[in-house]
Amino acid sequence: RKEVEQDPGPFNVPEGATVAFNCTYSNSASQSFFWYRQDCRKEPKLLMSVYSSGNEDGRFTAQLNRASQYISLLIRDSKLSDSATYLCVVNVYNQGGKLIFGQGTELSVKP
Amino acid sequence: DAGVIQSPRHEVTEMGQEVTLRCKPISGHDYLFWYRQTMMRGLELLIYFNNNVPIDDSGMPEDRFSAKMPNASFSTLKIQPSEPRDSAVYFCASSSTGYGYTFGSGTRLTVV
Numbered sequence: 001r002k003e004v005e006q007d008p009g010p011f012n013v014p015e016g017a018t019v020a021f022n023c024t025y026s027n028s029a030s031q032s033f034f035w036y037r038q039d040c041r042k043e044p045k046l047l048m049s050v051y052s053s054g055n056e057d058g059r060f061t062a063q064l065n066r067a068s069q070y071i072s073l074l075i076r077d078s079k080l081s082d083s084a085t086y087l088c089v090v091n092v093y094n095q096g097g098k099l100i101f102g103q104g105t106e107l108s109v110k111p
Numbered sequence: 112d113a114g115v116i117q118s119p120r121h122e123v124t125e126m127g128q129e130v131t132l133r134c135k136p137i138s139g140h141d142y143l144f145w146y147r148q149t150m151m152r153g154l155e156l157l158i159y160f161n162n163n164v165p166i167d168d169s170g171m172p173e174d175r176f177s178a179k180m181p182n183a184s185f186s187t188l189k190i191q192p193s194e195p196r197d198s199a200v201y202f203c204a205s206s207s208t209g210y211g212y213t214f215g216s217g218t219r220l221t222v223v
Contacts, residue, residue: 043202043214044154087154097142097206098167101154 001026004102006088012108017078021105023071023088032091033064035073037084038104044087047073078109115215117203123221129191132218135184136205144212145178145188146202154202160186193222 006023013019025033033050048055050062050071061074071088088102116135124130136143144159158168160180168178175194180186190197198221204212 043217044212045214046212097161098144098156098159099212100156101146103153 002103003027003100004088004090006102006105008103008105010106010108012110013078014110015078015080017109018074018076019078019107020075021073021086021088021107023073023102025069025071025088025090025100027090027092027100028069030069030090030092033062033071034089034091034099035060035062035071036087036089036101038087039084044101047086075107078107080109080111083107083109115203115205115213117201117215117218119218120216121219121221123223124193126194126222127192128222129189130193130197130220130222132188132190132201132203132220134186134188134203134215136186136203137207137213138184140205140207140213141183142206143180143186144204144206145186146204146214147199148202148217149199157188190220193220195222198222 004025035047036044037047038044048057048062050064052064054063059076063072085104085106087104089099091099118133141162145157146154148154157170158178159166163180176190178188200217200219202214202217204214206212
Protein backbone atom coordinates (compact mmCIF):
# COMPACT_ATOMS: atom_id res chain seq x y z
CA ARG A 1 0.00 0.00 0.00
CA LYS A 2 1.31 3.45 -0.86
CA GLU A 3 2.00 5.79 2.03
CA VAL A 4 -0.09 8.56 0.47
CA GLU A 5 -2.94 7.72 -1.87
CA GLN A 6 -4.91 9.97 -4.14
CA ASP A 7 -7.44 9.53 -6.89
CA PRO A 8 -5.36 10.26 -10.01
CA GLY A 9 -8.30 11.70 -11.91
CA PRO A 10 -8.43 13.41 -14.29
CA PHE A 11 -11.17 15.64 -12.99
CA ASN A 12 -12.73 17.58 -15.84
CA VAL A 13 -14.88 20.45 -14.60
CA PRO A 14 -16.39 23.62 -16.10
CA GLU A 15 -15.28 27.06 -15.00
CA GLY A 16 -17.01 28.14 -11.82
CA ALA A 17 -17.49 24.62 -10.54
CA THR A 18 -16.55 23.44 -7.07
CA VAL A 19 -14.24 20.45 -7.00
CA ALA A 20 -12.91 18.38 -4.10
CA PHE A 21 -9.84 16.18 -3.91
CA ASN A 22 -9.28 13.53 -1.30
CA CYS A 23 -6.17 11.90 0.04
CA THR A 24 -5.44 9.21 2.61
CA TYR A 25 -2.19 8.47 4.38
CA SER A 26 -1.10 5.27 6.04
CA ASN A 27 1.35 6.37 8.72
CA SER A 28 -0.37 7.54 11.88
CA ALA A 29 2.86 9.26 12.92
CA SER A 30 2.42 11.79 10.13
CA GLN A 31 2.55 15.24 11.63
CA SER A 32 2.54 17.84 8.88
CA PHE A 33 0.39 18.00 5.79
CA PHE A 34 0.47 20.02 2.62
CA TRP A 35 -1.04 20.44 -0.79
CA TYR A 36 1.34 21.15 -3.66
CA ARG A 37 0.44 22.17 -7.17
CA GLN A 38 2.36 21.02 -10.24
CA ASP A 39 1.85 22.48 -13.69
CA CYS A 40 2.72 20.43 -16.74
CA ARG A 41 6.48 19.99 -17.11
CA LYS A 42 7.15 22.27 -14.16
CA GLU A 43 8.29 21.77 -10.60
CA PRO A 44 5.85 21.25 -7.70
CA LYS A 45 5.04 24.38 -5.73
CA LEU A 46 3.54 24.68 -2.28
CA LEU A 47 -0.14 25.58 -2.48
CA MET A 48 -1.00 25.50 1.22
CA SER A 49 -0.34 23.78 4.50
CA VAL A 50 -3.15 21.80 6.11
CA TYR A 51 -3.97 22.36 9.76
CA SER A 52 -6.04 20.24 12.10
CA SER A 53 -8.70 22.89 12.44
CA GLY A 54 -8.99 23.28 8.69
CA ASN A 55 -7.81 26.35 6.83
CA GLU A 56 -8.79 28.52 3.94
CA ASP A 57 -6.85 30.56 1.43
CA GLY A 58 -9.14 32.43 -0.89
CA ARG A 59 -11.01 29.89 -3.01
CA PHE A 60 -9.06 27.00 -1.50
CA THR A 61 -10.04 25.14 1.66
CA ALA A 62 -8.04 22.32 3.20
CA GLN A 63 -9.30 19.89 5.82
CA LEU A 64 -7.56 17.25 7.92
CA ASN A 65 -9.12 14.33 9.73
CA ARG A 66 -6.42 12.67 11.83
CA ALA A 67 -8.70 9.92 13.10
CA SER A 68 -9.48 8.80 9.57
CA GLN A 69 -6.05 9.76 8.22
CA TYR A 70 -7.73 11.75 5.53
CA ILE A 71 -6.94 15.09 3.90
CA SER A 72 -9.06 17.08 1.49
CA LEU A 73 -8.77 20.10 -0.75
CA LEU A 74 -11.80 22.05 -1.95
CA ILE A 75 -11.56 24.52 -4.79
CA ARG A 76 -14.50 26.86 -5.23
CA ASP A 77 -15.35 28.89 -8.33
CA SER A 78 -12.68 27.09 -10.32
CA LYS A 79 -10.71 29.04 -12.91
CA LEU A 80 -9.01 27.91 -16.10
CA SER A 81 -5.72 28.69 -14.38
CA ASP A 82 -6.46 26.10 -11.70
CA SER A 83 -5.78 23.35 -14.25
CA ALA A 84 -2.81 21.44 -12.84
CA THR A 85 -1.93 18.36 -10.84
CA TYR A 86 -2.52 18.61 -7.11
CA LEU A 87 -0.20 16.64 -4.86
CA CYS A 88 -1.06 15.56 -1.34
CA VAL A 89 2.03 15.58 0.88
CA VAL A 90 2.80 14.40 4.40
CA ASN A 91 5.74 14.64 6.74
CA VAL A 92 6.26 11.83 9.22
CA TYR A 93 7.36 12.68 12.73
CA ASN A 94 10.24 10.25 12.97
CA GLN A 95 11.51 10.74 9.43
CA GLY A 96 13.06 14.15 9.84
CA GLY A 97 12.57 16.54 6.99
CA LYS A 98 11.37 13.94 4.54
CA LEU A 99 8.11 14.67 2.70
CA ILE A 100 6.10 11.87 1.15
CA PHE A 101 4.18 12.78 -2.00
CA GLY A 102 1.03 11.23 -3.35
CA GLN A 103 0.76 10.44 -7.05
CA GLY A 104 -1.25 13.58 -7.64
CA THR A 105 -4.75 14.35 -8.91
CA GLU A 106 -5.05 15.95 -12.31
CA LEU A 107 -7.55 18.77 -12.68
CA SER A 108 -8.67 20.20 -16.00
CA VAL A 109 -10.96 23.24 -15.90
CA LYS A 110 -12.78 23.86 -19.18
CA PRO A 111 -14.40 27.08 -20.45
CA ASP B 112 17.05 34.93 -4.12
CA ALA B 113 17.46 32.92 -7.32
CA GLY B 114 15.78 29.86 -5.84
CA VAL B 115 17.05 26.32 -6.22
CA ILE B 116 19.17 26.08 -9.34
CA GLN B 117 19.57 22.84 -11.23
CA SER B 118 21.69 22.05 -14.24
CA PRO B 119 21.46 20.95 -16.91
CA ARG B 120 17.77 21.51 -17.73
CA HIS B 121 17.85 18.71 -20.29
CA GLU B 122 20.25 15.85 -20.76
CA VAL B 123 20.22 13.24 -23.49
CA THR B 124 22.81 10.53 -23.19
CA GLU B 125 23.54 7.08 -24.45
CA MET B 126 23.11 3.98 -22.35
CA GLY B 127 26.26 3.23 -20.39
CA GLN B 128 27.42 6.82 -20.12
CA GLU B 129 27.94 8.64 -16.85
CA VAL B 130 25.47 11.38 -16.03
CA THR B 131 25.99 14.10 -13.43
CA LEU B 132 23.15 16.32 -12.28
CA ARG B 133 23.88 19.44 -10.27
CA CYS B 134 22.00 21.45 -7.70
CA LYS B 135 22.55 24.70 -5.86
CA PRO B 136 20.14 25.06 -2.93
CA ILE B 137 18.77 28.28 -1.53
CA SER B 138 21.34 29.97 0.68
CA GLY B 139 20.69 29.23 4.34
CA HIS B 140 18.62 26.11 3.75
CA ASP B 141 19.97 23.16 5.70
CA TYR B 142 18.05 20.37 3.99
CA LEU B 143 18.57 19.22 0.42
CA PHE B 144 16.52 16.55 -1.34
CA TRP B 145 16.82 14.69 -4.61
CA TYR B 146 13.61 13.37 -6.17
CA ARG B 147 12.84 11.48 -9.35
CA GLN B 148 9.51 11.79 -11.15
CA THR B 149 8.07 9.41 -13.71
CA MET B 150 4.55 8.89 -14.97
CA MET B 151 4.42 5.41 -13.53
CA ARG B 152 5.84 6.05 -10.06
CA GLY B 153 5.23 9.73 -9.44
CA LEU B 154 7.64 11.66 -7.22
CA GLU B 155 10.08 9.41 -5.42
CA LEU B 156 12.57 10.60 -2.84
CA LEU B 157 16.03 9.30 -3.68
CA ILE B 158 18.15 10.80 -0.93
CA TYR B 159 18.27 13.75 1.39
CA PHE B 160 20.94 15.66 3.27
CA ASN B 161 20.87 17.70 6.44
CA ASN B 162 23.77 20.09 6.94
CA ASN B 163 25.59 18.38 4.07
CA VAL B 164 25.32 14.94 5.67
CA PRO B 165 23.30 12.19 3.94
CA ILE B 166 20.44 11.23 6.25
CA ASP B 167 18.36 8.79 4.26
CA ASP B 168 19.43 7.19 0.99
CA SER B 169 16.96 4.33 1.10
CA GLY B 170 15.32 5.60 -2.07
CA MET B 171 18.44 5.34 -4.20
CA PRO B 172 17.50 2.61 -6.66
CA GLU B 173 20.84 0.84 -6.87
CA ASP B 174 24.58 1.23 -6.71
CA ARG B 175 24.66 2.98 -10.04
CA PHE B 176 23.29 6.03 -8.27
CA SER B 177 25.37 8.18 -5.95
CA ALA B 178 24.93 11.63 -4.45
CA LYS B 179 27.28 14.03 -2.74
CA MET B 180 27.05 17.34 -1.00
CA PRO B 181 30.59 18.65 -0.55
CA ASN B 182 29.39 21.97 0.86
CA ALA B 183 26.24 23.84 1.77
CA SER B 184 25.86 25.37 -1.67
CA PHE B 185 26.29 22.43 -4.00
CA SER B 186 25.15 18.87 -4.52
CA THR B 187 25.49 16.32 -7.30
CA LEU B 188 23.58 13.21 -8.29
CA LYS B 189 25.55 10.82 -10.44
CA ILE B 190 24.37 7.83 -12.45
CA GLN B 191 27.03 5.49 -13.73
CA PRO B 192 26.40 3.64 -15.95
CA SER B 193 23.09 5.10 -17.10
CA GLU B 194 20.26 2.92 -18.41
CA PRO B 195 17.11 3.75 -20.41
CA ARG B 196 14.94 3.08 -17.33
CA ASP B 197 16.70 5.99 -15.60
CA SER B 198 14.91 8.37 -17.96
CA ALA B 199 12.87 10.73 -15.77
CA VAL B 200 12.74 14.25 -14.42
CA TYR B 201 15.09 14.69 -11.50
CA PHE B 202 14.21 17.42 -9.02
CA CYS B 203 16.34 18.94 -6.33
CA ALA B 204 14.63 20.73 -3.44
CA SER B 205 15.81 22.56 -0.35
CA SER B 206 14.25 23.74 2.87
CA SER B 207 15.27 25.45 6.05
CA THR B 208 13.39 23.34 8.57
CA GLY B 209 12.34 20.26 6.65
CA TYR B 210 9.00 21.78 5.77
CA GLY B 211 7.75 23.72 2.79
CA TYR B 212 10.25 22.66 0.20
CA THR B 213 11.33 24.85 -2.69
CA PHE B 214 11.98 22.82 -5.80
CA GLY B 215 14.35 23.52 -8.63
CA SER B 216 13.10 23.46 -12.21
CA GLY B 217 14.32 19.90 -12.65
CA THR B 218 16.58 18.07 -15.07
CA ARG B 219 14.85 16.08 -17.78
CA LEU B 220 17.05 13.06 -18.41
CA THR B 221 16.66 10.86 -21.46
CA VAL B 222 18.86 7.79 -21.79
CA VAL B 223 18.77 6.23 -25.24
